[in-house]
Each structure stands twice: as C-alpha cells, then as structure tokens.
Amino acid sequence: MWFGVSPFGANRRGPAHVFPSFGSSDSQYVAISVEARKEVGEEYSVWKGLLKRYELMYVIADEHDVIPLRTEVWGDPVHLYPTRATPEQARQIFVRMLERAEALRTRPVFYNTVSNNCTSNIVEPINEIATRRIRFGLDLLLPGYSDARAHRLGLLDTDPPLEEARRVSLVNDRVAAALDEAEFSLRIRGL
Numbered sequence: 001m002w003f004g005v006s007p008f009g010a011n012r013r014g015p016a017h018v019f020p021s022f023g024s025s026d027s028q029y030v031a032i033s034v035e036a037r038k039e040v041g042e043e044y045s046v047w048k049g050l051l052k053r054y055e056l057m058y059v060i061a062d063e064h065d066v067i068p069l070r071t072e073v074w075g076d077p078v079h080l081y082p083t084r085a086t087p088e089q090a091r092q093i094f095v096r097m098l099e100r101a102e103a104l105r106t107r108p109v110f111y112n113t114v115s116n117n118c119t120s121n122i123v124e125p126i127n128e129i130a131t132r133r134i135r136f137g138l139d140l141l142l143p144g145y146s147d148a149r150a151h152r153l154g155l156l157d158t159d160p161p162l163e164e165a166r167r168v169s170l171v172n173d174r175v176a177a178a179l180d181e182a183e184f185s186l187r188i189r190g191l
Contacts, residue, residue, distance in 0.1 A: 002083060009076060014144045019118065022094045084154065093125045147169075174187060
C-alpha cells in the first residue's frame with residue numbers, strides 16, 4: 001500500500017488531496033481517490049463542502065489515470081510514500097474502501113470539508129483494523145501535513161527525516177518520463 005499526497009500547488013503545503021494506492025502481485029496499481037462530486041461546470045469550494053453541496057464519490061482507477069492528471073494537467077506535486085501496511089492489512093483497507101464505494105451506489109452521502117473528505121475516508125478503514133487509532137487533528141483538515149503525521153506515527157516505510165522523505169517521494173519528473181511506459185507504476189517508483 002502506498003500513500004499519495006498532492007498539495008494544491010508547488011509552493012503550498014496545507015491544502016492538498018490524499019489517496020491510497022494498492023499494488024498487486026503482478027505490479028498493477030489501483031488508486032482510490034475520494035472526492036467531492038461536482039456538477040458539470042461547478043468549481044470546488046471549501047465553503048460549499050461544509051454546506052452539503054457535493055455528494056461524496058470514490059474514483060477507483062489505474063494510477064496512470066489518476067496521477068498524471070495532477071502532475072501533468074494541473075501542475076501539482078505528487079508524493080508517493082510506501083507504507084508499513086502488511087499485505088493483509090492493505091487488503092483489508094482496500095476491501096473496506098471498495099465496500100464503502102459500493103454502498104454509495106444505493107445510499108449516497110454528502111462530502112464534508114471537515115468530516116467526510118479524502119483524508120477521513122482513508123483514516124476510517126485504517127482505524128477499523130488498527131490496534132492504535134489515528135486521532136482527529138489539524139492534518140485531517142489540511143491533508144498536505146498528513147505525511148508528517150504518518151511519518152511521526154511510523155506508518156510510512158521510510159527511514160530518512162521527513163524533508164528528505166518528501167524530496168525522495170516526489171514523483172513528478174518520473175511521471176513525465178514514464179507516461180508512455182507499460183510499467184508506469186513501477187517507473188514512477190524508480191523500480
């Protein structure tokens with residue numbers, strides 16, 4: 001399991017989008033992006049997200065569909081961190097997220113900037129299987145800092161200090177170089 005963090009702009013840290021990515025034994029990766037569902041032509045607004053203006057949606061897609069959108073189209077940085085989740089823990093989180101996505105088909109819910117967002121929808125299935133819960137904090141509201149919390153809690157499979165881990169995990173240059181590669185997900189990880 002990998003943890004993706006995409007700050008909204010190269011020089012911003014707090015406002016961001018986060019998403020998990022799950023790898024299979026044949027090196028295929030599926031990202032799950034939990035988002036506010038906007039109507040055609042509608043812009044995202046933090047304030048509208050507090051007022052039940054968006055439904056919650058799960059985008060379940062190949063990484064090649066999710067990551068270049070952020071790096072190449074929007075120009076946002078994307079960091080991909082390996083996690084310390086075991087294969088079984090990753091499977092349980094993946095299944096729980098798929099079950100939540102399926103439940104939305106018959107029971108839609110509203111996105112909420114504070115309580116039902118991209119970060120909370122990753123934390124909830126983790127907390128369902130974890131022995132130590134991830135508590136609510138400012139980094140759930142400003143997910144660009146969630147990598148710092150995950151690093152501090154030992155959830156990321158990286159030994160260097162956080163700033164070095166951020167530098168190494170930035171995949172933008174590798175994404176641009178691997179756009180036409182069959183093994184896109186391996187290439188962006190430097191594998």
